[in-house]
Amino acid sequence: MKASGNQRPTMTYKKSAPPLTEEQIAHFDTHGYLVIDLGLDENFIAALLTKVESLYPDDRLQNPTAPARVQDAWKTVDEVRQLAVLPIALAALEQLFGRAALPFQTLNFPIGTRQLTHSDTIHFNSIPKGFMAGVWVALEDIDASNGPLQYYPGSHKLKEYTMQDFGLEPGYENYRHYETHIQALIEAQALTPEFGTIKQGQALIWHANLLHGGAAQTDLSRSRHSQVTHYYFENCTYYTPMNSRSDKPHFRNPFWIPATHDFDLPDVGRLAILRRIARSLGIKTA
Template sequence: MDVLKEQDVQKYWEEGYLVLEGLLTPAECDALRQRMSEIIERMDVPEHCRIQFSTDHDEQLKTQGNADYFITSGDKIRFFFEKGVFDEKGDFVVPRERSLNKVGHALHAHEPLYKAITHSPKVQSIAKKLDLINPVILQSMYIFKQPDIGGEVTPHQDATFLYTEPLGRVMGVWIALEDATLDNGCLWFIPGSHKSGITRRMVRTPKGTFPLTDFVGREQNYDEKLFIPAPVKKGGAVLIHGEVVHRSAENTSASSRHVYTFHIMESHNTCWSPENWLQPTEQLPFPCLYT
């Protein structure tokens, strides 16, 4: 099963991303969405953990409880909310299914439907075509991009948060469970930007200190004219090199933009940084993609 053609492989390595149509069927997309609805229905989140997710300045990490909730989420299923969905008492001001920014970071380990998609023959075929010898799953997320309130994701590189030595060993697989359009917040990329390294890293701070994470270095300023949109139809996917610069705009439309995404690392001859916020645990070592 060759999902990628040779020209696709070449395009991915040259531009740092690749749009693939039809990775999942509409029925598979609908099943993943339905299962997430069931997860949300029984969602029970402690008051102090009703945190708002931001890639801009990690507002969610400003209190000890919130920081703990985030940094220990790598082997669990936890909930991260959009801005403005709670009142001053911590009560929802929107329906709970419209409140979430994302759910992460171990759907691939604890939810059979998500696990099956993550380890599917199609995804394994992609990794093999890219000559990955021993790819492992780092994390997974369900991203909602809620209508009218779906927040902006500012320009960034995934390697800022998922750092390896050498660089270039991480790839995101971003699967559209609904059409991702110019109106509802599709991804935008700077083609070729994965060839210039990174200038910022998110690292764990020394044990016993607060905050639990900090940034080393600074994000560059990017010319808006360099960004190219990557809309994709329901069931399509975008492969994202760990160093390519990408962003998405706010969703001010009436349509949501649900996505299931996960990150793969080539573990062969690769050092996963012990300073990364995300670490394998005894309960959940990074599972091999090929099993």
């Protein structure tokens, strides 16, 4: 079983001095999450929000219940990229996982997600397992009424459930059935949720196997601006469990979010054409 993957970045990320105490590391190990203060400047946050706002759907203010998010805004909004590679976040992740963190995806939200409970290990995983994390940054104060993150402390210690564990075929078309099984698991385990009511500039780091989702947003007149960055870690192979079988992982070849603003994006269209040509010639590709 062989994967072709961008396993080592060509750039060097800046990291701060190790920011976490032994108590904070122990909290993460026990509960599967940790809240830290990133020390963000208010002007930086304001600039990020202003630039990302133009990327959201035009009608979102007329329909506050409609889902709205922007994936990988780091490609066009440099403040999003800067937040994804923030030295204190990278240093904290390295303390928690013992390997250098590699950011590969950003998601920006203007409102609460109301996303059903899941584990990120159904979307992203690694070989060896366990080297993936999410960092959710509050870009404004978040409380119980504007749609906080909902998570289940300690659930990261459960097994990593796959589609096959629930008798499901791989593929996003079966994801809603996965969500149903996860909800049944929560009820069977009598798990109790907590909520990410954190202040602007704070971040909640979660373990990939922590069960989490988006709580209801009861005040639809309010925003809930936030950014999620997903990270893998160095010296791993990466794959998508939702599209995998136990004997056939669906490998990923992440493009790491650049450490600096002067970068070139890969020519995805050209790569796709080359892969199709290779497959037509019987050459295996990722």
